Amino acid sequence: MERKKPSKKFDGNYYLKRYPDVKESKVNPLVHYLLHGEEEGRFPNHHAEMNSPQYINKKFQDIIKNLEKSLSQSNNYLQNIKTEVEENNQLHKKEIENFEKKLNLTKSVLHDIIDCSNKKKYCPICQKTFLAFLSLVKTMAWGAMS
Known part of the structure; x- marks a missing residue:
């Protein structure tokens, strides 16, 4: 040339x-x-x-398109994270509900133990005195093991 x-x-x-x-x-x-x-x-x-204004305008249009594409991808990513967090919240909500049920059961058992601490019974077979509630728990535990 x-x-x-x-x-x-x-x-x-x-x-x-x-x-x-x-x-x-x-x-x-x-x-x-x-x-x-x-x-x-x-x-x-x-x-x-x-x-030139035409070239600069075209470059800005390209930049704007790329930014819009990035924004759209970011929005999709954030939506996926939001969905995952909501699913995890539902899972944790169920775990918390189960924990609360166990906690309430434990409270109930402890309350029963405290209430039964003065209720002694006599066993005619072994000739021993025992707390009625604790005996029931012990019997349930032995039954579960066998």
Whole structure:
């Protein structure tokens, strides 16, 4: 490719590469730009294109699309986390309910032990005195083991 850069503001090589129709026409790129290109909104060099409102607008549109995509992915991720937390809360709620049932049962057993501590019974077979409630618990424990 020959060097077609008559000034800092115009780069003929860039112009021909960017606009193949001008290259096919075999018209001098600078002449084409001066007669038609500027009026058609063509860029005289790479820097002019990079600093143009059209290029900057396109870049911002691309950035906005990427940000919207990232935001959508983040929203989906957060929704998945929220669903998982809600499921875990339901699981923990059931675990807490079961724990509360066990706690209430334990409270009830302890209350019964305290209430029965003065109720002694005499066993005619072994001829011993025992607490009625504790005997029942012991009997239940032996029954569960056998």
